[in-house]
Amino acid sequence: MTVAKRERAALVETFRTAGPDAATLCAGWSARDLAAHLVLRERRLDAAPGIMFPPLSGYTAKVQDKIAETTPWPELVDKIAAGPPIYSPFKLLDPLINVTELFVHNEDVRRAELGWEPRQLDSATVAALLRSLPMLSKIALSKVPARLILRTPDGRTLATVGTGPEVVITGEPQELLLYAFGRDAVRVEFTGDEAAVAQVKSAKRGL
Template sequence: MSIARRERAALVDTMRAVGPDAPTLCEGWDTRDLAAHLVVRERRLDAAPGILVPKLAGYTARVQQQVRASTDWAELLHQVAAGPPLYSPFILLDPLVNVAEMFIHHEDVRRAGPAWEPRVLDEQTTASLARQVSSFARMTLSKAPAAVSLTNPAGKVLATAGKGAPVTVTGDPGELLLFAAGREPARVTFDGDAEAVAAVRASRRGL
């Protein structure tokens, strides 16, 4: 089973455990909203572009709300667990683009609760997440107000982005992905000029 499929299964298990009304780190979304988002992303080719294209976001939001309201919880989870259908471009891209997607959204559910700790990930998962950091940072940190280096605990730079005073963000690959995605509970540390660090921490990140 691919890393993406394993993270998908873990996400579905966690959503099933907490139920459809649990909070997430996605502002304004509960777990039912998040499940509807994933279904639209992979199964509604007419609406999925609005996830990334602001001019189409209104239509996507309406379709997502319709899916949320018209599909019962068990069926939403079934569709998320099943993964991309044969007509979806994600059927081929799943091992590449869904590692970060499923990991981040799994943590969106886990870390919205009152008590959580980072999961202990195996070497294969950690290596897979590390490979995602560079491409993800290029999308989310290109306008960072400092020259940001994302570095693992061993000192290896996994990605650089932004311009200005140097700021080093250190953490495990999964935590660096969460930081780049704008998730505040990411377990990372910062090194650099205090003003530059504050600007990076306050900057908008994510897609």
């Protein structure tokens, strides 16, 4: 089983345990809304471009709302479990581009609950998530007013982004990835000038 398939199975299990009304880290979205987003992304090629292209986002939102409102929760989750349909470009690209998406959204549900703890990930999953971090961080952290150094607890530098006062953010690769995606429910530590660290913490992040 590929890493992407394992992450999909983990997300499906989280959805089924949490239920449709569970909170998520995606502002304003319940688990049902998040599931509808994933179904739209993989199955509605007409509406998916609006996820990343703001001029089309209104249509995307309407389609997503309709999916959420009209599709029974078990069916929504079953569609995610089944993976991309044969006509979807995600079918062939699933092992390459879906690991990060599925991991992040699983954590969006898990970490919205009080008392969450990081999952223990195997080395293959960590390596797959790490591959996307250098490029993602350059885009997702481009508005942060500092020179960010993303570093693991054992001292490995995974990415360096931006200019200005230096701030080191230390955490496991999956935690740094979630931080870059704009999530605050992460286990990372900040080192640097106090004022610079405060600016970094308040800066806009994510895609």
